[in-house]
Amino acid sequence: MTRLDLDAPPRTRAAAVSLRGARMAYGSRVLWDGLDLEVEPGEFVAVLGPNGAGKSTLLKVLLGLTPLSGGEVRVAGRPVRRGSSDLGFIPQQTSSDPQLTLRGRDLVAFGLDGHRLGLGVRGRRERRRLVDEALAQVGAEAYADAAVGRLSGGELQRLRVAQALVGDPTVLMCDEPLLSLDLANQRLVSHLIDERRRVAGTAVLFVTHEINPVLPMVDRVVYLVDGRFRIGTPDEVMTSAVLSELFGTDVEVLRVRDRLVVVGADHDDARGPRDHAHHVHPGHQGH
Amino acid sequence: MDVLSRLVQFDGTRLLLEQQFVQSALIASAVLGVLAGLLAPIIVARGMAFAVHGTAELAFTGGAAALLLGFSVALGAVLGSVLAGLAFGLLGLRQRERDSVIGVVLASGLGLGALMLSLYDGRSANKFGLLIGSIVSVDSTNLVVLCATALLVLGVLAVIYRPLLFASTDPEVAAARGVPVLLLGAVFAVLVGLTTALAVPVVGAVLVLAVMITPGAAAAQVTADPVRATLLSVLFAEVSLIGGIVLSLGPGLPISGYVTTIAFLIYVGCRVVGHRRRHHRPSTVPAAPADHLAGRGSLSP
Numbered sequence: 001m002t003r004l005d006l007d008a009p010p011r012t013r014a015a016a017v018s019l020r021g022a023r024m025a026y027g028s029r030v031l032w033d034g035l036d037l038e039v040e041p042g043e044f045v046a047v048l049g050p051n052g053a054g055k056s057t058l059l060k061v062l063l064g065l066t067p068l069s070g071g072e073v074r075v076a077g078r079p080v081r082r083g084s085s086d087l088g089f090i091p092q093q094t095s096s097d098p099q100l101t102l103r104g105r106d107l108v109a110f111g112l113d114g115h116r117l118g119l120g121v122r123g124r125r126e127r128r129r130l131v132d133e134a135l136a137q138v139g140a141e142a143y144a145d146a147a148v149g150r151l152s153g154g155e156l157q158r159l160r161v162a163q164a165l166v167g168d169p170t171v172l173m174c175d176e177p178l179l180s181l182d183l184a185n186q187r188l189v190s191h192l193i194d195e196r197r198r199v200a201g202t203a204v205l206f207v208t209h210e211i212n213p214v215l216p217m218v219d220r221v222v223y224l225v226d227g228r229f230r231i232g233t234p235d236e237v238m239t240s241a242v243l244s245e246l247f248g249t250d251v252e253v254l255r256v257r258d259r260l261v262v263v264g265a266d267h268d269d270a271r272g273p274r275d276h277a278h279h280v281h282p283g284h285q286g287h
Numbered sequence: 288m289d290v291l292s293r294l295v296q297f298d299g300t301r302l303l304l305e306q307q308f309v310q311s312a313l314i315a316s317a318v319l320g321v322l323a324g325l326l327a328p329i330i331v332a333r334g335m336a337f338a339v340h341g342t343a344e345l346a347f348t349g350g351a352a353a354l355l356l357g358f359s360v361a362l363g364a365v366l367g368s369v370l371a372g373l374a375f376g377l378l379g380l381r382q383r384e385r386d387s388v389i390g391v392v393l394a395s396g397l398g399l400g401a402l403m404l405s406l407y408d409g410r411s412a413n414k415f416g417l418l419i420g421s422i423v424s425v426d427s428t429n430l431v432v433l434c435a436t437a438l439l440v441l442g443v444l445a446v447i448y449r450p451l452l453f454a455s456t457d458p459e460v461a462a463a464r465g466v467p468v469l470l471l472g473a474v475f476a477v478l479v480g481l482t483t484a485l486a487v488p489v490v491g492a493v494l495v496l497a498v499m500i501t502p503g504a505a506a507a508q509v510t511a512d513p514v515r516a517t518l519l520s521v522l523f524a525e526v527s528l529i530g531g532i533v534l535s536l537g538p539g540l541p542i543s544g545y546v547t548t549i550a551f552l553i554y555v556g557c558r559v560v561g562h563r564r565r566h567h568r569p570s571t572v573p574a575a576p577a578d579h580l581a582g583r584g585s586l587s588p
Contacts, residue, residue, distance in 0.1 A: 063463050083465025091459050099507045101328055101516040102456045114453035115464045117446050147511035163460070 014077030016041050016171045016203030017062060023070035024057055030227045031057055035071070037222065037231060041170070042201040044194065044217045046208060046234075049224035050265075055207045058224075059173050062205070063087060076170040083115045088164030088202075090177040090193075093157050098149035104159045105144045108134050111163035134166035135159075138192055154185030161192045165202070172196070174206045178213050186213045193217075211238070212259040234260075296537040303536040311430050312542075315489055316528035318437045319498065322482045324521030325444060327503025328513065330479065332455045338375040338476070339499045341389040341396075342483045345371035347492035348400035349484075350417045355403045360417070361429055364487050365436075369480035371396070376476020377469070418491050433485050440478050451475055452513060490528075490543050497547040498524050505554040508561035523553050 017039035024031040031054030039045050047055050060066040061073055064080040073079070076086040088111065096102075108131045113120060120127070135144045138158040143151060148159070157177060164172055172193065178186045194217045197204050206214060211221070211234070221237040223230045225246045230237050237243075238260055243251040251264040303309050330339055349367020350360045375389055404417075444451075453461040454468040455475075462468045479499070486495050502523035506516040531546030 064465065065463070081465075089460060089463040091463070094459070096456075099504075100332055100456055101507045101511055101513045102332075103511045103513075106513055107457060110453045110457055110460065110464075113449065114457075114461065115450055115466045118449060119445055120449045145511070160460075 015039060015074070016043070016076060017205065018074040018077075019071065020073075021071035022061070022068050022073060024054055024061065024066075025069045032224060032227060032229055033070075035229060039171070039203045039205065041203055042197050044197055044204045044206065044214070044219045045222060046206045046211055046214060046218045046220075047222045047224070048208065048211060049229075050226075053224040053226065055224060056175060058222075059089075059175055059205065059207060062171070062173060063089065085167050086170040088167060088169035088172045090157075090160045090164045090172070090174040092176045092179045093153045093160070093181060095153070095156075096149045098147060100147060100149045102148050103145050104140060104148055104151070104155075105131050105135060107148055107159050108144075108162045108166055111166045130166055131162075134162040137165070137196075138162045152185075153181050154188065157181060157185065157189045158192065161189060161196075165196055168200070169202060171203045171205060174204065174208075176208055177206075178208065178210070190214050190217065215259065238262075293538055294540070295534065298537050300533065300537045304533075309532075309536065312489070312532055313529060315430055315433055315485075316532055317525065318433055319482070319486055319489060320525035320528045321521055322437055322440055323486060323498040324502050324524035325441075325517060326475075326479060326482055327499055327501075327520045327524065328506060328516045329451065329455050329475065329503075330500060331503040331507055332452075333472075333475075335375075335479070336496065336500045336504075337386055337389050338372075339479060339483060340496055341375060341393040342368045342371045342476075342480050343487060343492045343495035343499075344393045344400070345396045346480075346484045346487040346495075347417050348396040348403075350487060350492075351400040351403040351407070354409065354417070355407050361432060361484070361488060364417075365481065365484040367396070368484040368487070369477055372476040372478075372480025372483070373473060376473040376479075416491070417487065429488070436481050436485060440481055443474065443478060447471060447474060456513075490546055491541075494543040494547050497543075497550045498528060501547075501550040501554050502527065505550075505557040508554070508557040509564070523550065527553065 015038040017037065019035050019037040022035040022037075023033040024035075025033070037045075047058060049055050057066060061068055062075060062080060064082040064084060075084065078084075078086070109127055111134075112127055112130060113123075132141075135141050138161050140155065140158050140162060143155055148156060151159070160177065164174075174193065177193075178189060181189065190213055193204055193206075194214075196202050206218075208214065211218065215234060218234050220232060221230075221234050223237050223243075223246060226248075228246050230242055230246055238253055240251060240253045243253055243262065243265060247265050249264065251262060254261045254263065330336065346364040346368035349363040349365070349370075351363070352367070353360045353363025356363075371392065374392070375385065400417075450461070450466045451471050451474075453464075454466050454471045458468055483495055483499060486498055490498055502520040503516070505523050506519035510516050510519065527546050527550040530549045531542045534545045534549075535542040
């Protein structure tokens with residue numbers, strides 16, 4: 001409450017995300033407390049932790065859907081606000097009804113102005129141009145006019161990337177976007193996200209159970225466990241000593257080639273990506 | 288053959304078309320067709336068919352209560368269906384819970400309505416009209432109420448259409464983007480309730496689904512474009528309603544059978560067209576994400 005912005009180091013650009021002394025609690029249950037996090041433009045931050053540790057709650061706070069129990073949160077230097085155009089959001093892949101009257105391009109257009117009132121007749125040409133551009137960036141032109149319910153998981157998630165980025169957000173928030181994708185599509189979708197933050201300086205907050213598919217891109221890790229947390233580079237956080245302390249039990253972190261294997265924690269982070277049967281491209285599984 | 292020639296005949300159709308009450312019914316149906324056609328694709332997208340059915344049965348209950356207590360049937364129908372629509376709308380999008388609640392409310396509402404009709408001593412045509420519809424039920428006062436309600440529904444729809452479509456077809460991301468998903472659901476349910484209440488005196492409570500669902504379901508078979516689906520849905524609703532009334536005039540039978548049959552045939556036709564189209568021209572181009580990635584290989588770290 002008494003903290004002032006004067007404490008903050010001087011910057012040329014506002015931090016994409018800034019949490020100060022953030023606390024989240026439901027009654028006596030504390031998800032996290034004293035969380036300080038400054039995410040720079042273009043930074044890729046992975047949010048890890050077991051179920052119920054408050055990973056998705058953190059996203060909800062940033063989306064302005066849930067207020068903090070204490071502390072301060074800012075996005076692009078401004079207090080958070082529902083429906084802010086500073087934010088893009090990529091959800092888990094969920095399949096929808098094949099009969100749903102919605103095309104890929106409609107899904108992407110929602111990301112631009114779906115939350116605004118009115119019919120959207122004005123500015124149609126401009127919307128069309130922006131949507132086409134976003135579709136091209138993720139290589140989804142070929143199925144942009146197909147019903148979303150008839151697309152594969154990988155195709156749908158590419159549209160989700162376009163939907164989240166079409167409004168040119170400062171921060172891209174991803175809630176397990178690679179879940180239930182095969183390896184080739186995991187790589188493709190994570191590369192699209194990585195490309196964007198490199199080219200446009202979009203900060204990325206990536207909630208995930210599995211760090212391996214994004215490990216080469218991750219600048220910092222926020223690891224939440226049972227009210228405790230640790231923030232640092234993957235090399236600092238993903239160690240046997242740190243994770244053992246966080247989990248309060250013996251945890252061993254092994255590096256096998258370019259992936260991390262965590263043994264002993266009651267969670268499934270850092271496990272090899274699951275390979276679902278549909279859309280397997282054998283040529284691109286080469287790890 | 289006898290039955291068929293009784294069902295389809297045009298003796299006196301022309302004469303009847305010149306009658307005031309037939310013209311009122313045609314105008315009412317045209318207005319109703321626009322409303323039902325606009326709402327149907329969203330009703331289908333939200334999986335609300337059963338809720339609409341429940342809403343219609345409660346419009347019947349409200350109408351029956353009004354008949355018995357001696358106030359306007361239209362007002363009773365509106366009260367019943369808007370209350371039902373609100374209740375169902377607030378149940379949100381969780382299908383299973385919603386379905387059972389609708390089933391419970393629908394059954395008790397229908398039973399109550401039947402009881403009240405049995406207690407009513409007036410003309411029996413009034414009773415029957417609520418269930419299967421009747422064009423003589425549309426008089427000029429009704430027409431004014433109908434047009435006013437239609438304008439209200441259209442006005443609200445014009446304001447909330449975009450976020451409503453977002454919330455109905457992509458609820459999770461809509462919620463994340465700050466769209467008030469629950470509130471829009473409740474508002475939409477009221478719009479559905481009002482439209483249902485208007486439809487009940489014309490096509491009857493039992494057959495409301497034919498104009499509130501079938502046009503949207505048929506359109507969804509042939510296009511994935513939400514705007515095109517809405518235009519088709521309005522067209523299908525108009526053809527069913529106007530066509531049904533004109534066909535029913537000669538034989539002098541209730542319109543509902545004609546309306547529902549036309550709507551059903553359109554639906555079957557659309558299914559056939561949609562099926563053929565998907566087989567001849569696959570809607571999904573088999574994507575090769577590998578190619579895309581290879582083409583931009585330089586961007587990989």
